[in-house]
Amino acid sequence: MPLSIAYLGPAGTYAEAAALAYASSLAQDQQPSLCPYPSIAQTLKAAAAGQANVAVVPVENLIEGSVTVTLDTLWQLDSLQIRQALVLPISHALISHASSLEAIQAVYSHPQALSQCQKWLERFLPQVELMPTNSTTKALHYLEVDPTVGAIASLRAAQLYNLPVLASPIQDYPDNCTRFWVLGRDTSPTCPVKLGLETAYTSLAFSVPKNAPGALVRPLQAFAKRQINLSRIESRPSKRSLGDYVFFIDLEIAFTAAPVQAALTELATYTEVLKVFGSYTVQQV
Amino acid sequence: MPLSIAYLGPAGTYAEAAALAYASSLAQDQQPSLCPYPSIAQTLKAAAAGQANVAVVPVENLIEGSVTVTLDTLWQLDSLQIRQALVLPISHALISHASSLEAIQAVYSHPQALSQCQKWLERFLPQVELMPTNSTTKALHYLEVDPTVGAIASLRAAQLYNLPVLASPIQDYPDNCTRFWVLGRDTSPTCPVKLGLETAYTSLAFSVPKNAPGALVRPLQAFAKRQINLSRIESRPSKRSLGDYVFFIDLEIAFTAAPVQAALTELATYTEVLKVFGSYTVQQV
Numbered sequence: 001m002p003l004s005i006a007y008l009g010p011a012g013t014y015a016e017a018a019a020l021a022y023a024s025s026l027a028q029d030q031q032p033s034l035c036p037y038p039s040i041a042q043t044l045k046a047a048a049a050g051q052a053n054v055a056v057v058p059v060e061n062l063i064e065g066s067v068t069v070t071l072d073t074l075w076q077l078d079s080l081q082i083r084q085a086l087v088l089p090i091s092h093a094l095i096s097h098a099s100s101l102e103a104i105q106a107v108y109s110h111p112q113a114l115s116q117c118q119k120w121l122e123r124f125l126p127q128v129e130l131m132p133t134n135s136t137t138k139a140l141h142y143l144e145v146d147p148t149v150g151a152i153a154s155l156r157a158a159q160l161y162n163l164p165v166l167a168s169p170i171q172d173y174p175d176n177c178t179r180f181w182v183l184g185r186d187t188s189p190t191c192p193v194k195l196g197l198e199t200a201y202t203s204l205a206f207s208v209p210k211n212a213p214g215a216l217v218r219p220l221q222a223f224a225k226r227q228i229n230l231s232r233i234e235s236r237p238s239k240r241s242l243g244d245y246v247f248f249i250d251l252e253i254a255f256t257a258a259p260v261q262a263a264l265t266e267l268a269t270y271t272e273v274l275k276v277f278g279s280y281t282v283q284q285v
Numbered sequence: 286m287p288l289s290i291a292y293l294g295p296a297g298t299y300a301e302a303a304a305l306a307y308a309s310s311l312a313q314d315q316q317p318s319l320c321p322y323p324s325i326a327q328t329l330k331a332a333a334a335g336q337a338n339v340a341v342v343p344v345e346n347l348i349e350g351s352v353t354v355t356l357d358t359l360w361q362l363d364s365l366q367i368r369q370a371l372v373l374p375i376s377h378a379l380i381s382h383a384s385s386l387e388a389i390q391a392v393y394s395h396p397q398a399l400s401q402c403q404k405w406l407e408r409f410l411p412q413v414e415l416m417p418t419n420s421t422t423k424a425l426h427y428l429e430v431d432p433t434v435g436a437i438a439s440l441r442a443a444q445l446y447n448l449p450v451l452a453s454p455i456q457d458y459p460d461n462c463t464r465f466w467v468l469g470r471d472t473s474p475t476c477p478v479k480l481g482l483e484t485a486y487t488s489l490a491f492s493v494p495k496n497a498p499g500a501l502v503r504p505l506q507a508f509a510k511r512q513i514n515l516s517r518i519e520s521r522p523s524k525r526s527l528g529d530y531v532f533f534i535d536l537e538i539a540f541t542a543a544p545v546q547a548a549l550t551e552l553a554t555y556t557e558v559l560k561v562f563g564s565y566t567v568q569q570v
Contacts, residue, residue, distance in 0.1 A: 041403075065353055065522045069400075087527065111396065111417065115354075118326075132396065132417040173524060216518060217502070217509040224502040231528050233501060235518055237350045239458060242372065243516050 002031045006043045006052035009036020012137040012157035015043075018088050018180040019056040021285040038134070041073045047183055048077045054184040055080070061090070061178045063171075064112045066234050070181070071248055074277065075205055075236070081186040081278035082203055088285045090176045092117055093168035095158045096150035097143055101166065106131055108139035109152035117152055119172040125150075181280075189255055189278040200254035200279045201231065204264075206271040210244045215270075222266040223251065226259040254279040287316045291328045291337035294321020297422040297442035300328075303373050303465040304341040306570040323419070326358045332468055333362045339469040340365070346375070346463045348456075349397045351519050355466070356533050359562065360490055360521070366471040366563035367488055373570045375461045377402055378453035380443045381435035382428055386451065391416055393424035394437035402437055404457040410435075466565075474540055474563040485539035485564045486516065489549075491556040495529045500555075507551040508536065511544040539564040 003026065007019040016034065023032045032053075037043040040057050047055035058067045074080060092113055098104050106129040107114070107121065114121070114130050121130065128150075133139040139151035140161055150166065158165050181203075208215040223230060232250040253260055255276055268274055288311065292304040301319065308317040317338075322328040325342050332340035343352045359365060377398055383389050391414040392399070392406065399406070399415050406415065413435075418424040424436035425446055435451065443450050466488075493500040508515060517535040538545055540561055553559055 060522075060527070062522055062527050063524050065520075068350055130419070132419065134415070134417065175526070177527060179527060216515065217505045220502045220505060230501065232530070233518075233520055235350075235520070237345075237347055239348050241460070242345070242347050242462060242464060245517070 002033045003054070004033050004035050004052040006035050006037055006046040006055040008040050008043055008057070008135060009038070010135070010137045011036065012140070012153065012160045013135050014088060014090060014154060014178060015056060015058060015180070017154065017156060018058070018086050018178075018285070021086055021088065021283075022054075022056055022084065022182050025283065040067065040069045044070070044073045044077060044080065044183065047185065048079050050185060054083060054182050056086075056180055056182050058178050059181050060232075061112060061116070062176055063116050063173055067112075068236060071205075071234065071236050074183075075246055075275070078275075079185050080183040081190045082181050082280045083184050083190070083278075084182040084280050085201065085282040086180040086182065086285050087177050087282060088180060090116065090171065090178050091154065091169040092152050092171045093155050093158055094150050094166045094170050095140065095143065095153055095163045096166045097147040097164060098150065098166060101125060103148055104128055104150045104166075105148040106142075107150040107152060108133050108142045110134070110136050110139070113152045116171045116173070116176055120170045124167070179282075186278070189276045200281055202251040202253060202255040202260060202279045203248070203277040204251075204255075204275060205246055205248045205277070206267065206274040207238055207246045208271055210241070216247065218270045219247070219267050222263045222270070223249075226263050228253055228259055228263060287318045288339070289318050289320050289337040291320050291322055291331040291340040293325050293328055293342070293420060294323070295420070295422045296321065297425070297438065297445045298420050299373060299375060299439060299463060300341060300343060300465070302439065302441060303343070303371050303463075303570070306371055306373065306568075307339075307341055307369065307467050310568065325352065325354045329355070329358045329362060329365065329468065332470065333364050335470060339368060339467050341371075341465055341467050343463050344370075344466050345517075346397060346401070347461055348401050348458055352397075353521060356490075356519065356521050359468075360531055360560070363560075364470050365468040366475045367466050367565045368469050368475070368563075369467040369565050370486065370567040371465045371467065371570050372462050372567060373465060375401065375456065375463050376439065376454040377437050377456045377461075378440050378443055379435050379451045379455050380425065380428065380438055380448045381451045382432040382449060383435065383451060386410060388433055389413055389435045389451075390433040391427075392435045392437060393418050393427045395419070395421050395424070398437045401456045401458070401461055405455045409452070464567075471563070474561045485566055487536040487538060487540040487545060487564045488533070488562040489536075489540075489560060490531055490533045490562070491552065491559040492523055492531045493556055495526070501532065503555045504532070504552050507548045507555070508534075511548050513538055513544055513548060
């Protein structure tokens with residue numbers, strides 16, 4: 001059986017580019033197969049149910065921030081661990097059959113891509129209607145029938161579907177990038193054994209009792225007093241009541257390190273639910 | 286000149302319902318006029334530029350969390366202060382000309398509304414295509430031409446546009462609600478003078494030096510050691526580099542209270558940029 005990699009499709013999305021980058025990093029005898037899914041939630045659930053060996057999903061964009069569906073789905077599932085993080089440069093192109101920018105009346109793309117090109121769109125296409133789609137590749141479907149329509153996707157997608165590029169790059173920040181996680185089934189937190197503790201990251205999430213003063217400060221102090229640096233904190237609604245949150249934290253150290261183990265033991269006394277999603281290294285694509 | 290209230294339109298959105306609730310709470314001689322804008326960013330910018338007296342914008346949903354465009358735009362603008370918070374119950378309906386659920390092939394709505402009805406859709410319409418739109422009202426436009434299409438919006442929107450309701454309520458959580466902020470132009474933080482310090486909230490945002498260990502812990506400790514409860518913390522990308530954030534915090538006390546003033550003085554020594562968006566009370570609609 002070849003290794004199967006679930007991702008948000010169809011072919012041509014940035015998630016597929018991340019999945020291909022992960023596939024090319026594997027040993028040649030693994031020959032992975034790529035499986036597109038229609039949503040990020042379904043991509044993660046496929047890996048959790050064993051329909052795919054791993055899922056490659058976006059977790060955070062430099063400009064737009066967290067991909068909240070990834071965090072919320074991961075909190076609900078119990079069986080996925082992070083194997084690897086990938087940072088993928090994101091460069092957007094305006095793809096259209098129009099002869100010039102003046103002919104364009106509507107631009108379709110995933111809301112994240114539309115936001116990442118917001119200033120460019122305000123400057124060059126201030127009057128067009130911005131239309132959200134479920135993926136950047138889906139936006140390309142609208143080009144077929146209408147030459148007054150543009151779509152925002154990657155140059156790779158334009159080549160894949162043999163479509164003309166009207167402008168590129170058009171993202172507002174040249175260093176735009178997205179962090180992806182590669183996740184697989186595991187019953188206990190995993191750690192990349194070959195790598196030093198200092199080159200690894202650890203991701204975890206926890207809920208705290210609502211309305212307890214300092215409820216978030218104590219967990220953060222458990223790390224700060226042990227000189228463990230947090231590279232990220234994100235709050236998500238617990239979906240129980242307004243003001244009740246789940247916190248997602250990334251540490252710049254492997255979870256097997258002694259200070260992390262001590263901090264996690266202390267943390268468990270403050271939290272209602274604590275989930276460790278394992279340790280992993282970050283690969284720049 | 287009547288008071289003008291900017292909101293995300295067209296008429297029939299939840300933002301309009303919040304704007305109407307705010308209008309009805311005003312003294313009768315103010316007779317406000319409601320001005321729809323095509324996006325949340327434009328709504329806020331209209332108030333900042335003085336084109337409208339106030340903007341009413343969603344800031345957080347119980348299920349889907351922060352409305353990130355509201356936070357990001359507020360961080361960029363320098364002249365808006367929060368006058369009031371409104372908590373609006375959110376109840377969604379499936380609106381369609383179809384004779385039954387079986388006839389529906391696609392459902393259109395704002396991505397937040399689609400997410401808030403995710404479990405209902407998986408159960409009753411597992412095969413339909415979910416299509417994002419810029420507002421719930423925009424989704425209603427797709428009903429005109431196609432009886433196999435459904436839209437998710439409020440019962441109020443269905444009545445306003447005289448459209449048939451196929452199912453209601455369909456949100457996954459019966460207590461679903463969204464918090465809105467009413468913002469107006471002011472050069473310095475404002476505080477509702479007639480109300481006790483304990484019934485008010487204060488919102489602020491700050492950036493900290495990147496990669497400083499404990500960079501977030503010290504600001505939080507400034508509040509915790511003075512027994513000031515945080516009802517919310519949210520991180521947003523600074524849009525400079527991955528791992529560089531702006532933090533948004535809500536305090537359960539007015540900013541004029543002595544402990545808050547002391548905490549803010551201490552906080553200013555840890556932060557790069559610190560913005561106080563004023564104090565306000567919360568009104569349940």
